[in-house]
Amino acid sequence: MTAVASRPQAVNLAGVDWTAVEDDLNGWGAARLPGLLDPEACAATASLYERSELFRSRIVMRRHGFGEGEYQYFAYPLPPLVAELRTAAYPPLARIANRWRARFGEPAVPERLDSYLADCHAVGQTRPTPLLLKYEAGDYNRLHQDLYGALHFPLQIAVLLSRPGPDSEGGDFEGGSFVLTEQRPRSQSRAEVVPLAQGDAVIFPVRDRPAEGQRGPYRLTLRHGVSRITRGRRLTLGVIFHDAA
C-alpha cells in the first residue's frame, strides 16, 4: 500500500463552500480550492508518475502538437486518492452542471459518478481519463479542451502537486501558470491566470459555460493551458469525469 492509499482523509473536500465555487464559475469561469491536498499527499501522488504499471498510456506532448512535456493517463483501478477525489467531487459539480444544462433545456447528468460512467461506457467511452502531467524547464501546455468522445462532463479539476517559487524559498519550479481563455461568440478572448500554491485545485469548464444574453443564455467557449515553466519541474493531477472513447 502506498502512503496515499493509507490516508483516506487526504482529499480535503469537507470544508468546500460549493455556493462560492458556483459563484466563481459563473462570475469568471474558474474556482480555486485552496489546500485540497496536503503536501504529503501531493508528494505521494507526484511520486506515482514513476510507476508505469499504474498507467494505460504515456503521451509525449510534442508528438501531437500539444506543447512540450508529457503526461500519463491512469489505468483502472485508479489509485485510491484519485478515485476518492473523482467520486467525492462529482456530486456537487453535477449539481452545478445540471443548473447550467437546465438553462439550455438539456437533460440532467446523473447525480453519481458510477451512473455517469455507465452512460459513458454505454457509448463506448470506457478508458479512464484522470492523468498526471509533468513539465520541465522550457515546457508548456497549449490551450486546449479535454474532449474524448460524444459525452463530456461540463467541469474538470486540476491539482498543482509541486511547489511554485524560487529555489531559495524551497520552490520546485518557476513560471508555469495555469491559464484559461474565454471567448464570446464572434468576439475576442479574455485570459485569466489562476495562481495556485502546492495542493491547490482549480475547477473549470471543459468546453463552455453559460452566460445570460438579451435573448436568453448563450455559450462562452473556454480553453485551458499552462505557460512556460522557466525553472525546475511541475507536476499536476488532472481529474476529468468523462471516460474516453
Ligand SMILES: O=C(O)CCC(=O)C(=O)O
Ligand atoms: O498542468 C496543468 O495545470 C493543466 C493540466 C491539464 O491540462 C488538465 O488537467 O487537463
Ligand SMILES: [Fe+2]
Ligand atoms: Fe487539460
